[in-house]
Amino acid sequence: MHLAYPTVVAALLFSVGVYGVLARRNAILVLMSVELMLNAVNLNLVTFDMRFRDRLHGGQVLTLFTIVIAAAEVGLGLAIVLLVYRNRQNVDIDRLRSLAESDDAPDEETEPGPEPETVERAAP
Amino acid sequence: MSGQEIVFTLLGVVAVGSGIMVVTTRRLVHAALWLVLSFGALAGGYLVLTAEFVAWVQVLIYVGAVVVLLLFGIMLTRAPIGDSADLDSGNRWAAAAVAAATAAVLVTVMVMGFRNERMPLRAGGGSASALGGSVFRTWVLPFEVLSVLLLASLVGAIVLSRTDIGSRVAGRRKGRG
Numbered sequence: 001m002h003l004a005y006p007t008v009v010a011a012l013l014f015s016v017g018v019y020g021v022l023a024r025r026n027a028i029l030v031l032m033s034v035e036l037m038l039n040a041v042n043l044n045l046v047t048f049d050m051r052f053r054d055r056l057h058g059g060q061v062l063t064l065f066t067i068v069i070a071a072a073e074v075g076l077g078l079a080i081v082l083l084v085y086r087n088r089q090n091v092d093i094d095r096l097r098s099l100a101e102s103d104d105a106p107d108e109e110t111e112p113g114p115e116p117e118t119v120e121r122a123a124p
Numbered sequence: 125m126s127g128q129e130i131v132f133t134l135l136g137v138v139a140v141g142s143g144i145m146v147v148t149t150r151r152l153v154h155a156a157l158w159l160v161l162s163f164g165a166l167a168g169g170y171l172v173l174t175a176e177f178v179a180w181v182q183v184l185i186y187v188g189a190v191v192v193l194l195l196f197g198i199m200l201t202r203a204p205i206g207d208s209a210d211l212d213s214g215n216r217w218a219a220a221a222v223a224a225a226t227a228a229v230l231v232t233v234m235v236m237g238f239r240n241e242r243m244p245l246r247a248g249g250g251s252a253s254a255l256g257g258s259v260f261r262t263w264v265l266p267f268e269v270l271s272v273l274l275l276a277s278l279v280g281a282i283v284l285s286r287t288d289i290g291s292r293v294a295g296r297r298k299g300r301g
Contacts, residue, residue, distance in 0.1 A: 001128045003241040004234060006173065009136035011230035013143055013162075015223045020147035022219030023212050028152065028197050032159055035190060036143050039166055042182075046175045050250075051243040057258040060250055063178050064259070065270055067185050072277035074190050078197040079284040085201045086287075094213045 006047040014040035027081045027091040031074060038070045128245060132172045139165035150211055152203045156194050163187050175250035 013036055020033025042063045049059025085091050125133075142162040146155050163186040170179035248254065259267055283289065 001126065001132065001173075001243055001245050003238040003243050005129055005132050005136065006169065007234040007238060008231055009132075009140060009169070011234055012136075012140045012227055013166075014230065015227035016140065016143040016147055018226050019219050019223035022222055023216045024147065025213040026152065026203070026211055028194060028201065028203070029147075029155055029211065031197075032146055032155060032194060035159065035186070036146065036162065039163065039186070042178075043166060043169065046170055046173055046178055046250075047243070050173050050175065050245065051241070053244070053249065056262050057249075057255055058263075060175055060178050060255055061259055061263050061266075063175075064181055064255070065266060067181055068270055068274065071185055071190055072274055074193050075281045076277050076284070078193055079281040081197055082200055083284055091201050092210075 003047070003051060006043055010040040010043040010047070013037070013043070025092045025094055027084070027093050028078070030093065031077050031081070035070065035074070038066060042066055128172055132169055135165045135168045135172065138162075139169065150207050150209070151205070152198050152208065152211070153195070153205060156191055156198060159194070160187055160191050163191070170250075172245075173250075174245050174247055177250055177252045177255045 017033045017035075017037030017040065020036065021030055024030050024033060045059040045063045045066070047059075049057060049063075052059075081091055084096065088096065090096070139162050142158045142165065145158040146162060149155050149158060163182060167179045167182040167187070170176070170182060
């Protein structure tokens with residue numbers, strides 16, 4: 001098998017993940033895009049493990065470790081997202097501007113947003 | 125093209141295409157379901173690359189656990205089920221430019237670097253017995269460290285998601301847990 005096929009697929013998946021991380025607004029969609037990037041890295045690891053016929057199977061074992069770390073990362077990331085939602089009723093990452101370096105808008109309610117975003121203030 | 129290359133190309137088209145659907149669809153739940161298709165196609169790609177144990181772990185953990193966790197997150201944040209108009213932020217075109225530049229650089233480097241490389245695909249290199257022997261013989265110390273990491277993240281997730289423990293417990297006790 002030619003080595004260009006899996007590496008090109010991995011490069012395209014990684015750039016799709018880059019687009020998702022930069023362009024998406026919902027925090028859960030950003031987490032999904034991070035998962036796509038991690039999968040691209042996994043595909044490269046498996047490919048080069050098969051290319052070099054590693055006797056210790058380092059690439060595939062590192063792929064298993066990456067999958068486990070990705071699962072832990074998703075668990076912690078979703079816990080943080082749920083905590084943010086519980087405090088702010090909002091997970092749009094460009095509207096969480098409490099820590100932004102701006103003098104005029106210390107609070108996100110005073111931000112001159114394009115649309116007022118009908119957030120339901122449901123009791124948790 | 126050999127048969128393996130044809131099958132891998134089809135699976136790669138499915139994986140990249142459903143990945144594009146993940147980052148462009150306007151429904152949150154559909155994004156999670158497209159993610160299932162992308163991960164499944166990648167698992168098929170691992171099977172073509174003779175990494176069968178990694179393929180089944182991918183199906184079990186990514187398709188089984190991670191996507192279910194993401195769906196839980198979507199439902200617990202009360203996301204709209206139907207179309208939502210503002211899932212993309214305002215810098216979408218800058219993001220598309222950055223992603224296109226990344227894809228161009230990476231694909232160019234990979235194609236020029238590995239133009240003449242071929243890899244031998246023989247069955248047996250990724251079986252459960254080979255990988256299990258390698259994990260528990262050579263990589264056993266990283267394995268144990270990883271179990272400690274999983275325990276730490278478990279405790280961290282519990283601490284983050286419980287409301288009756290933490291610094292500001294005085295007025296917010298809800299009797300959960």
